[in-house]
Amino acid sequence: MKRFVSDLRNTIMAKYIKAVRNYMIKKLNRNEPKNREKEISVGAHLKELRYTIIGCLTVVVSGSAVCYGFFRAQLMELFTNPLDGLNVPIIYTSVTESFTTEMKVGIIAGIIATSPIIVFLIWRFVGPALFPKEKRQLMLCIPIAVLLFGGGVCFCYFIIFPFALRFFLSTASVDLEAMLTIGDYVNFLCKILVPFGLIFETPLIVYFLVGFRIIPLERLKKARKYILLVCFIIGAIITPPDVVSQLSVAGPMYLMYEIGMLVGVIAEKYKARDSAKAIV
Numbered sequence: 001m002k003r004f005v006s007d008l009r010n011t012i013m014a015k016y017i018k019a020v021r022n023y024m025i026k027k028l029n030r031n032e033p034k035n036r037e038k039e040i041s042v043g044a045h046l047k048e049l050r051y052t053i054i055g056c057l058t059v060v061v062s063g064s065a066v067c068y069g070f071f072r073a074q075l076m077e078l079f080t081n082p083l084d085g086l087n088v089p090i091i092y093t094s095v096t097e098s099f100t101t102e103m104k105v106g107i108i109a110g111i112i113a114t115s116p117i118i119v120f121l122i123w124r125f126v127g128p129a130l131f132p133k134e135k136r137q138l139m140l141c142i143p144i145a146v147l148l149f150g151g152g153v154c155f156c157y158f159i160i161f162p163f164a165l166r167f168f169l170s171t172a173s174v175d176l177e178a179m180l181t182i183g184d185y186v187n188f189l190c191k192i193l194v195p196f197g198l199i200f201e202t203p204l205i206v207y208f209l210v211g212f213r214i215i216p217l218e219r220l221k222k223a224r225k226y227i228l229l230v231c232f233i234i235g236a237i238i239t240p241p242d243v244v245s246q247l248s249v250a251g252p253m254y255l256m257y258e259i260g261m262l263v264g265v266i267a268e269k270y271k272a273r274d275s276a277k278a279i280v
Helices: 002-031 042-083 099-115 113-131 132-169 182-197 202-211 217-222 224-236 243-279
Strands: none
Touching: 002 182, 042 099, 042 113, 042 132, 042 182, 042 202, 099 113, 099 182, 132 202, 182 217, 182 243, 202 217, 217 243, 224 243
16 A cells, blocks of 8 residues: 555656646747747858858948949038138148048948948847847847937037037147148047947946846946036036036036936836746
8 A cells, every 4th residue: 555655656746747847848938939940050150150241241342332432522521511610721641641531431431321231131140049029129229229329429510529629729829720631630520429429328228237237226326426527527628618518518428327327217127027027
């Protein structure tokens, strides 16, 4: 009798363990992305990566050639438009400077113009490896990141860069005549536009930092006064010595940080809700 009870108990435990294992396997399979492809070899991955890189380079080269060949004059006029009214001549001091600068402008315009195709090629490569939830988040974040970066570049180009240009051209201690080389001018413009585009990505960066629990939201909130001080210091450096110009730079920079705090609160709520669902 004891042996029968022992065998029955072992059989029940074995079936229970088997049922739990099958349930966990089904749950894991259900969480797998529906479009996940079969595992392929490392060589096939490298081959696909090579095709993606070649495709991106081909698209950039083609777009840059079109921009340089057909829109070179319009692009140079766009880049030099902030100098209108300043009576500052633009020169070049080497034989190849004008050509290389126009080529650089064409490449920049080509990358911007072909960026949707580049994003599509990269998405086609990494998409099959993502879960459906990750795909939805990435599809939402990409256009937001583009809009934020474009907003920062436009804000700098139309508001900040004219202030900075006038300030640096007026700092000569003696009566000197300013003559800008086209190469230095384009480099200076790009060095200002790109950081402002990245500054406007602050809300999205805070969302990822808080959402993935890399930095607690409370620590970012405690750093408010230091961030405000840094914003005013940057505003004082890159603008003329007046309060209005300084506020025009420090205000939007700190506003981006505060928007990032609000986005961080939303990220924490979503994270807490996902954690609660996972426990249930």
